[in-house]
Amino acid sequence: xxxxxxxxxxxxxxxxxVSSVELTQLYLDRIARLxxxxxxxxxxxxEKSLAQAGAADxxxxxxxAGPLTGIPIAQxxxxxxxxWRTTCGSKMLDNFVSPYDATVIGKFDAxxxxxxxxxxxxxxxxxxxxxxxxxxxxxxxWDVKRVPGGSSGGSAxxxxxxxxxxxxxxxxxxxxxxxxxxxxxxGLKPTYGxxxxxxxxxxxxxxxxxxxxxRSAEDCALMLNVMAGFDDKDSTSLERATEDYTRDLEKPLAxxxxxLPKEFYGEGCDAGVMTAVQEAIAEYRKxxxxxxxxxxxxMQHGVAAYYVIAPAEASSNLSRFDGVRYGYRAADYGDLDDxxxxxxxxxxxxxxxxxxxxxxxxxxxxxxxxxxxxAQRIRRLIANDFVEAFKRCDVIMGPTSPCTAFGLGExxxxxxxxxLSDIYTIAVNLAGLxxxxxxxxxxxxxxxGLQLIGDYFAEARLLNxxxxxxxxxxxxxxxxxE
Ligand code: GLN
Numbered sequence: 423x424x425x426x427x428x429x430x431x432x433x434x435x436x437x438x439x440v441s442s443v444e445l446t447q448l449y450l451d452r453i454a455r456l457x458x459x460x461x462x463x464x465x466x467x468x469e470k471s472l473a474q475a476g477a478a479d480x481x482x483x484x485x486x487a488g489p490l491t492g493i494p495i496a497q498x499x500x501x502x503x504x505x506w507r508t509t510c511g512s513k514m515l516d517n518f519v520s521p522y523d524a525t526v527i528g529k530f531d532a533x534x535x536x537x538x539x540x541x542x543x544x545x546x547x548x549x550x551x552x553x554x555x556x557x558x559x560x561x562x563x564w565d566v567k568r569v570p571g572g573s574s575g576g577s578a579x580x581x582x583x584x585x586x587x588x589x590x591x592x593x594x595x596x597x598x599x600x601x602x603x604x605x606x607x608x609g610l611k612p613t614y615g616x617x618x619x620x621x622x623x624x625x626x627x628x629x630x631x632x633x634x635x636x637r638s639a640e641d642c643a644l645m646l647n648v649m650a651g652f653d654d655k656d657s658t659s660l661e662r663a664t665e666d667y668t669r670d671l672e673k674p675l676a677x678x679x680x681x682l683p684k685e686f687y688g689e690g691c692d693a694g695v696m697t698a699v700q701e702a703i704a705e706y707r708k709x710x711x712x713x714x715x716x717x718x719x720x721m722q723h724g725v726a727a728y729y730v731i732a733p734a735e736a737s738s739n740l741s742r743f744d745g746v747r748y749g750y751r752a753a754d755y756g757d758l759d760d761x762x763x764x765x766x767x768x769x770x771x772x773x774x775x776x777x778x779x780x781x782x783x784x785x786x787x788x789x790x791x792x793x794x795x796x797a798q799r800i801r802r803l804i805a806n807d808f809v810e811a812f813k814r815c816d817v818i819m820g821p822t823s824p825c826t827a828f829g830l831g832e833x834x835x836x837x838x839x840x841x842l843s844d845i846y847t848i849a850v851n852l853a854g855l856x857x858x859x860x861x862x863x864x865x866x867x868x869x870x871g872l873q874l875i876g877d878y879f880a881e882a883r884l885l886n887x888x889x890x891x892x893x894x895x896x897x898x899x900x901x902x903x904e
Contacts, residue, residue, distance in 0.1 A: 423448055424584050425901065428493055428641040431587055435482055435492045442482065442492030446475040446536050449494050453539065453585045459566060462580040464499050464557050465507045466539040474536045481534050489644050491534030496586035498577050499540035500547055501632075502621040503527045510623045511543040511555040511573075514743045514750045514769035524621025525653045526590060526632050533648045538586050542576030545771045546740065547597055547625045549573050550843035553834050554773040561830070562605060563902040564868055568827040571601030571843075577635050578605040582902060588636035588645060592622060594629045595728055596822075596847030599859035602635055603822035603871020606861045608888060608898055609635040610642045613878050614854035615660035617646075618653035626735035627658070629728075629851040638898055639860065639888035643667040646881060662879070670886040676710030678887060679815040683718045686820030686846060694865025699821045702862035702872045702891070706819070709890055716811040716818065720803040724849040725841055727804070730784050730797035731852075736774075737781025743769065776837065805853040812877040817887050821846055822859040822871035846873055856881050860888045861897040869900075 423431065423440055434440050450468050457463050471494065478492035502508050502520035504527075509515045523531065530537065544554040552560040552575030562570040563583035570579040574591030578601035581589050591598035593611035602609030610633045617632045624630060634645035646667045653659040682703065687696070703713060745751035745765030752764035770778070784793035811818060824845055833839045850857040855875055862872035876884040892898050 424452060426587065427637050428490065428588055428644050429638070431493050432489050436487070442475040442478040442536060443472060445492065446471050446494045446538065449538055449586060456583050456585055460561050460563060460579050460583050460585070461558050462542055462560055462576040462583065462585060463496070463539045464509055464511070464542050464576070467506065470505065471536055471538055474531075478534045478536060488533050490530070490648055492536065493587060494536040494538035495530060496538045496541050496577055496580045496589035497527060497530075498574055498590050498592060499543055500592050500623045501527050501590065502623070503537060503540070506537070506540060508540065508623070509557070510547070511545040511557060512770065512774070513556040516556065516750060518749055522621065525618035525655060526622065526649055529648050529651070535648070541574070541580050541589055544573035544575070545774050546623070546736070547573040547592060547594055548736070548773050548777055550596070550600055550840050551828070551833065552576065553830065554771055556771060559830055562827045564605065564827060568829055568868070569604070571604035571823070571827065573597040574635060575601045578602060578607055581605070581607055581635055581637065584901065588634060588641055590632060590649070591635045592630055592632045593851065594625050594732060595851050596844035598633050598635055599822050599847050599857055599871065599873060600843060602859040604827040604869065606869035606898070606900055607635050608637065608639050608642050608858070608860050608892075609633065610646060610858045610881065610884070611850065611856060612646065612650065612881055613856045615658050616879070616881070617649045618651070618656040618659045620653055620655040624739040626732040627739060628735060629732060631851070639858075639885045639892055640668065640671060642858075643671060643885045665882065667882050667885055670882045671889040673886050674710060675706065675887060675890050678706075678711040678817065680706055680711050680713045681716035681811050681815030681818045682713055683716050683721070683811065683818060683820060685718050685721045690845065691821050691824045692826070692865065695821050695823070695825060695870050698863030698865055698870035699872055703819060705891060705895060709894060714815055716814055718804070718807040718811060718849065720800060720807050721849045723800045724804055724852055725845055727797040727800040728844075728848045728852060729780070729841060730793050731801065733777040733781035734785050734794055735781070737778045737785065740774070740778055745769070773837070801852045804849050808853045808855060816883060817880075818875040820873050822873040826865050826868035826870060850875055854878070856884055858884045858888055860891065861900070863897055
C-alpha cells in the first residue's frame with residue numbers, strides 16, 4: 423500500500439483490500455521508523471488518527487464514502503486542527519492546542535480523510551529551506567544532507583519519503599511549488615481566493631493560499647475537489663460555483679498554446695535544471711502543444727516587491743502574538759511592555775524578527791510611499807504582464823526553482839540568496855494566479871520541477887496539462903533510493 427497514489431488507495435479501500443485503520447497504522451509505523459531522521463512531522467497523534475480511521479471504516483462499510491474517505495493525509499502545521507497542537511513551526515506556538523478547525527481541516531474531516539499528523543515547516547512559513555523551523559531542519563529524502571525546500575518542506579519530505587500518500591501545503595511566494603520541485607512531487611497553488619484561509623495561520627494575507635502536494639496531478643485534483651469552495655468566514659474567499667477539478671484530466675493537448683516567457687529562460691538558472699525543463703517542453707510539443715515566446719517584463723522586480731509587501735502584512739499579522747491570550751509568554755518580566763518585549767524576543771526566531779522589522783519599517787510614516795506604495799504599483803504591473811501574456815497563450819511554462827535541492831546550511835547565512843530561490847514563483851502569488859510544479863527529470867541525481875502557470879481559475883486546465891504529461895513520462899513515479 424505504501425507508495426500508492428490517492429486514486430489507487432481509494433480503489434484498494436473500496437475493494438476492501440485494506441481498511442483505513444490498517445492503512446493508517448502502516449503509515450504511522452513508517453513515520454515512527456523514518457521521522458527521527460527526516461524530521462518531517464512536528465506532531466503525530468496515533469490515537470487521534472486511528473479514531474478517525476475507525477470512523478472512516480464505518481463510512482466505507484455503510485457505502486457512504488467519497489474518493490478520499492479513509493485515506494491518511496498529512497497536514498501542514500499552519501492549519502489549526504481542533505485538539506491538535508498547532509505550532510506554525512514556531513516556539514511562539516509550541517504549546518498551542520487549537521480549539522477549532524481551519525476550514526481546510528474541516529473539509530478533509532467531512533470527506534472522511536484521516537489526519538495523519540502535522541508537518542514541519544519554516545517558522546510562520548517564512549523560508550525556502552525549512553531551516554527556520556523552531557523544531558529543526560527537515561532533510562530531503564533524496565539526499566539527507568540537502569534541504570527539502572520550504573516553507574512546506576515537512577509536507578514535501580513526508581510524501582517523498584512515503585510517510586504520507588499526500589499532504590497539504592501553503593504558498594505565499596512559492597512554498598508549495600518549490601518544495602514539490604526539490605522533492606519530486608506534484609504541487610498546486612490555486613487561484614487566490616479559491617481555498618479558504620480561515621484557520622490557516624496568516625503570514626501575508628493577500629498572498630497566502632493553500633493547496634495540495636501529492637504524487638500525481640490526478641491526486642492533486644482529488645484533493646482540490648475537497649479543499650476548494652466558498653467560505654463566508656474568509657472575506658477573500660470567492661463565491662463561485664463548485665467545480666470538479668478532475669473533469670478535464672484526460673483532454674488531449676493538441677492545440678494547447680504554451681507561452682515561454684523569455685525572462686524564465688535567460689541567465690540565473692542552473693544548466694541542469696534548464697536542460698530538464700527544455701526536454702519537458704519538447705515532450706509537450708510531441709503531445710501536440712504549440713509554444714510561443716511571451717514576455718513578463720516586470721517579473722524582474724517581483725522578489726523586491728514581494729519582500730516589501732509580504733513583511734508588511736506579516737508585521738501586522740504577527741502583532742497578535744503578544745504573550746497575553748495564548749502562545750509563549752516569557753517566564754520573568756517586569757511591566758506589561760516588558761512582558762510583550764521579552765515574550766516576542768524569546769518566542770520568535772531570527773527570520774521572523776527580520777521580517778517584522780522590515781515590515782514595520784516599510785509601513786512607517788515617511789517610508790510608506792517610497793516602499794509599500796511603490797511595491798503595490800509593481801504588483802499591478804506584474805499582474806498586467808500576465809494578462810497580456812494570457813491573451814496569446816493558455817499556459818505558461820518554465821522552471822519552478824533555479825536550482826535543485828541545495829545543501830543544509832548552504833544558504834542560511836545569506837537571506838538574499840535564500841530569497842532568490844523563489845525568483846520564478848513569486849510573481850504568480852503577486853498576481854493571484856494558479857501555479858503548479860510537476861516532476862520533469864533529474865539533474866545531478868536530484869529532482870527538477872517544471873512550473874505551469876495558468877490564467878485565473880484555470881486549475882482544471884493546469885491539471886489536464888500536468889496529467890497528460892505524467893501519462894506520457896514517468897518522472898513523477900520515481901522514488902528516492904530506487
Ligand atoms: N520563501 C518565501 C518566503 O520566505 C515564500 C514562503 C511561502 O510561500 N510561504 O517568504
